[in-house]
Amino acid sequence: MFEQFIKKYNLPKYRRVQLYTQYYKNLISSWDNLSTWPLQLREALKKEIPFSNLTFVSSTQTKEKDSIKVLFKTPKNNYIESVLIRERDRNTVCVSCMSGCPVRCIFCASGQMGLQESLTSYQIVDQVLYFARYLKESNERVSNIVYMGMGEPLLNLESVSRSIIDITDIDKFGISKRRVTLSTSGYVQQLRSFMDMRLGVKLAISLHSPNQKLRDFLMPTVSKENSLIDLFEVLDQYTKEKNKRVTYEYVLLRGINDSIEHAKELATLLKNRLALVNLINYNENECLPFKKSKNTPLFKRILEERGITCTIRKSLGEDIKGACGQLSGTHQDC
Numbered sequence: 001m002f003e004q005f006i007k008k009y010n011l012p013k014y015r016r017v018q019l020y021t022q023y024y025k026n027l028i029s030s031w032d033n034l035s036t037w038p039l040q041l042r043e044a045l046k047k048e049i050p051f052s053n054l055t056f057v058s059s060t061q062t063k064e065k066d067s068i069k070v071l072f073k074t075p076k077n078n079y080i081e082s083v084l085i086r087e088r089d090r091n092t093v094c095v096s097c098m099s100g101c102p103v104r105c106i107f108c109a110s111g112q113m114g115l116q117e118s119l120t121s122y123q124i125v126d127q128v129l130y131f132a133r134y135l136k137e138s139n140e141r142v143s144n145i146v147y148m149g150m151g152e153p154l155l156n157l158e159s160v161s162r163s164i165i166d167i168t169d170i171d172k173f174g175i176s177k178r179r180v181t182l183s184t185s186g187y188v189q190q191l192r193s194f195m196d197m198r199l200g201v202k203l204a205i206s207l208h209s210p211n212q213k214l215r216d217f218l219m220p221t222v223s224k225e226n227s228l229i230d231l232f233e234v235l236d237q238y239t240k241e242k243n244k245r246v247t248y249e250y251v252l253l254r255g256i257n258d259s260i261e262h263a264k265e266l267a268t269l270l271k272n273r274l275a276l277v278n279l280i281n282y283n284e285n286e287c288l289p290f291k292k293s294k295n296t297p298l299f300k301r302i303l304e305e306r307g308i309t310c311t312i313r314k315s316l317g318e319d320i321k322g323a324c325g326q327l328s329g330t331h332q333d334c
């Protein structure tokens with residue numbers, strides 16, 4: 001978009017620098033604030049390129065004011081949600097890459113919507129810039145970005161990878177690659193393409209099951225075509241090549257995947273692998289039958305006793321239904 005404009009008007013390099021500095025670094029709030037450009041050029045830009053490709057609809061805050069969920073509308077009238085999670089040492093933005101999700105994991109609210117729309121890279125970056133502008137008002141910054149909102153990043157890889165390039169480019173938003181995490185339900189072929197891109201961001205895998213059978217039940221769409229054997233083949237290659245640890249997300253569902261046996265089986269599966277298990281407390285949803293597990297500390301202990309590094313994800317924003325993975329667009333009927 002910007003590049004086309006620059007080319008069309010044959011702008012010298014310094015104009016691009018001015019645009020990027022104002023837009024990504026100084027975080028201006030409209031094209032009218034692009035004061036380093038002459039009025040005529042600014043007006044042309046205003047006519048040709050929308051300042052944002054998402055429309056703000058509403059926002060909700062947690063009681064503690066540590067999380068804010070924002071509902072946006074796309075020009076095609078689909079809804080997406082993004083969350084800002086504020087912690088003592090970091091401000092994390094959880095971005096959506098789709099409205100809805102075609103993967104339809106049976107415990108996930110976004111999945112129940114099916115795919116409504118895949119976002120462009122600009123719409124993904126827009127979510128980050130929205131919160132960056134918001135935080136600027138209190139002299140704060142976005143420090144981390146997680147692709148854990150609505151949608152499956154590897155099924156929108158072109159836009160997702162372009163957005164990663166933009167937000168990590170030091171001439172643009174310039175966030176450190178180590179502070180960006182992409183979470184995927186595990187599409188093997190696309191994971192290979194993602195690895196070949198060498199984007200340098202962290203990888204999280206939504207595992208949720210220690211065996212194929214249970215994964216087929218919880219995540220049928222992805223699991224049946226991407227077996228655990230194939231998934232671990234590519235992940236083992238990833239850890240070997242990059243010497244980087246993979247995070248395995250495991251959402252604990254009461255009576256489904258949270259028994260002592262499941263924990264032991266998971267420990268065996270990950271033994272001798274460079275892995276971190278991130279246990280997630282399930283955010284219940286009135287439209288779905290699953291319940292939060294009561295076994296989280298026990299599950300963690302079993303893994304740790306077997307030498308598996310393990311953390312429990314701090315659950316934020318439950319009262320605004322704004323924790324990552326609980327994003328379901330407009331509040332639809334079940």
Ligand code: SAH
Nearest residue numbers: 108148151152183184185206249282283325
């Ligand atoms: N599609 C990607 C990224 C978005 S979901 C993926 O599946 O990895 C981000 C994380 O939230 C995933 O691990 C997902 O399984 C988890 N999740 C989904 N629904 C949830 C819920 N209701 N409570 C807690 N975590 C949930």
Ligand code: SF4
Nearest residue numbers: 101103104105108111
């Ligand atoms: Fe899609 Fe991830 Fe939800 Fe599965 S868990 S339906 S892949 S958003």
